[in-house]
Amino acid sequence: MREIINKKNLEKLAHLSRIEIDKGKEEKLLKDLGEIINYFEELKGVDTSKTEPMNGGVLFSNAIRYDESETKCESQNADLISAFSDKKDNYLKVPGVFGE
Amino acid sequence: MNIKDLTIKKINEGLKNKKFSASEITKAFFENIKKNDEIIGAYLNLTENLAYSQADQIDIMIAEGKDIGAFSGAPLAIKDNILINGEMATAASKILENYKASYDATVIQKLKKAGAIFLGKTNMDEFAMGASGENSAFKATKNPRDIARVSGGSSSGSAAAVAADMAVAALGSDTGGSIRMPANFCGVVGLKPTYGAVSRFGLIAMASSLDQIGPIAKNVEDAAILFKEICGKDNFDLTSINPLIGEYGDEIINPDFNKIKKLKIGLPKEYFISGLSKETEGAINDVIEKFKNLKIEFCEVSLPHTKYAVPAYYIIVPAEVSANLARFDGIRYAQNNNQQSNLLHTYLKNRGEKFGDEVKRRIILGTFVLSSGYYDAYYAKAQKVRRLIKEDFDKVFDPSADGVDVILTPVSPKPAFKIGEKASDPLQMYLEDIFTSPVNLAGLPAISIPAKTDSLPIGFQLIGKHFREADILGMGRLYENNL
Numbered sequence: 289m290r291e292i293i294n295k296k297n298l299e300k301l302a303h304l305s306r307i308e309i310d311k312g313k314e315e316k317l318l319k320d321l322g323e324i325i326n327y328f329e330e331l332k333g334v335d336t337s338k339t340e341p342m343n344g345g346v347l348f349s350n351a352i353r354y355d356e357s358e359t360k361c362e363s364q365n366a367d368l369i370s371a372f373s374d375k376k377d378n379y380l381k382v383p384g385v386f387g388e
Numbered sequence: 389m390n391i392k393d394l395t396i397k398k399i400n401e402g403l404k405n406k407k408f409s410a411s412e413i414t415k416a417f418f419e420n421i422k423k424n425d426e427i428i429g430a431y432l433n434l435t436e437n438l439a440y441s442q443a444d445q446i447d448i449m450i451a452e453g454k455d456i457g458a459f460s461g462a463p464l465a466i467k468d469n470i471l472i473n474g475e476m477a478t479a480a481s482k483i484l485e486n487y488k489a490s491y492d493a494t495v496i497q498k499l500k501k502a503g504a505i506f507l508g509k510t511n512m513d514e515f516a517m518g519a520s521g522e523n524s525a526f527k528a529t530k531n532p533r534d535i536a537r538v539s540g541g542s543s544s545g546s547a548a549a550v551a552a553d554m555a556v557a558a559l560g561s562d563t564g565g566s567i568r569m570p571a572n573f574c575g576v577v578g579l580k581p582t583y584g585a586v587s588r589f590g591l592i593a594m595a596s597s598l599d600q601i602g603p604i605a606k607n608v609e610d611a612a613i614l615f616k617e618i619c620g621k622d623n624f625d626l627t628s629i630n631p632l633i634g635e636y637g638d639e640i641i642n643p644d645f646n647k648i649k650k651l652k653i654g655l656p657k658e659y660f661i662s663g664l665s666k667e668t669e670g671a672i673n674d675v676i677e678k679f680k681n682l683k684i685e686f687c688e689v690s691l692p693h694t695k696y697a698v699p700a701y702y703i704i705v706p707a708e709v710s711a712n713l714a715r716f717d718g719i720r721y722a723q724n725n726n727q728q729s730n731l732l733h734t735y736l737k738n739r740g741e742k743f744g745d746e747v748k749r750r751i752i753l754g755t756f757v758l759s760s761g762y763y764d765a766y767y768a769k770a771q772k773v774r775r776l777i778k779e780d781f782d783k784v785f786d787p788s789a790d791g792v793d794v795i796l797t798p799v800s801p802k803p804a805f806k807i808g809e810k811a812s813d814p815l816q817m818y819l820e821d822i823f824t825s826p827v828n829l830a831g832l833p834a835i836s837i838p839a840k841t842d843s844l845p846i847g848f849q850l851i852g853k854h855f856r857e858a859d860i861l862g863m864g865r866l867y868e869n870n871l
Contacts, residue, residue: 293756305710305755307748308740320749323815330699331769334776341771342778344597345583345831351626367490373723382719385731
């Protein structure tokens, strides 16, 4: 099996994914990812030289609507704000970007 | 009143004939839930206040002599990734443990108008990622037919609730088999509609180019009735469209069986492989025999790219997952107890601690297949293979090439497996999607219908042309009527 993901680039991917990996689970994660990516190799056997990628969807038509605020009622905003874990006035309060 | 025998149609008739009230029905279902769900684990949250107020409204209308609609009074279970205003919506994830929805999904709005009664929110694989139901952050739903076995996923609780008479029908979502697989394992009916047939506004997104909401019910007729209520174009989901020719007509609920009998069924040879268990093969062959006795025409067809569906699917899905789940930072939609010294560490900690193993695996895998050095080799390649899979179906269905109208296949190679049997091997779990994921990649409608129910349930799958739910529902009705 060709090693594509090793410990070092797993750390990089996890950081890009904004996920802190539990050190105790790292080995198993590496093994699982390795097996899954190895399984993807099956696709190499398909000739796609003349095929365009497909993004999904069944029928495509232009779908537009007016760019208007669709807030249905004030309580909808209040519900969202009340779900904030910490707030100042009506703004979500979070730790600083450049903290220690 | 025995709730085992009730269907959406019978409840509606019983209410109109004043055999029972909507509150009585609701109470009977909650009593059954309280008796059985501690063992089964189908529900994450019961919405009793909402259910009784919906029931009261129906009873008042009946008392006032007003007409109630054909759907009124149906007590439903709703998968926990579908939003009901004011109710919890966790998608079975710790990162949404405290999230209360602030609006109704479009399907919920439609069902409220139609007079549905919402009993509660059902368990699922976390963010709909799984084939067994074991990836829920809270509990694994047990199969009501054998509690040592999985209920199937990801709409595990919805299928188990219907199978154990803890709801008359349910809503699930299907990205690669998540409605059909648990329906297959629990012995109920599950319909995955055409991509675009049902609005996903208010569905917590997993893989947006594949996700569809659909019904789970005790029989095909109820699945059709529920589908008819939720389908249609919605301005809030721009992928939703009305079917090509007019609206979904009356044929969804009242099929013309003379027309249905003239449809031709294709059997794709790639779906009848060596990995198929003896009991599954036997059950599917019995179904084919029954259709043949009804003089339905069969022919063998080929979908040559079938074996590439699972690897393509498990590249495309994680790619979309890594983008869709970026919004869950443990700060929004959550009570955040993990304030770190700066924002980045807060994200890392929240997402590391509150996402389950399968979710983390898919986000990291998605980040990998989309990264610049690997994009062409994996993601772009998978999208090309996706087109080939869709073209396979197009050819088989092509009327100008004497194509078939419906395709019949197994839903999974084997019946429900034991809880824990595949939980630690993600690749084995992915392979469960072998017969269901091609349908999502091609955007087609498909239904799982019980073929064998005397021991462990085994279902068969009917796949239709785009927006031809009427064909597979009609064929399913024909089968059920002639059992």
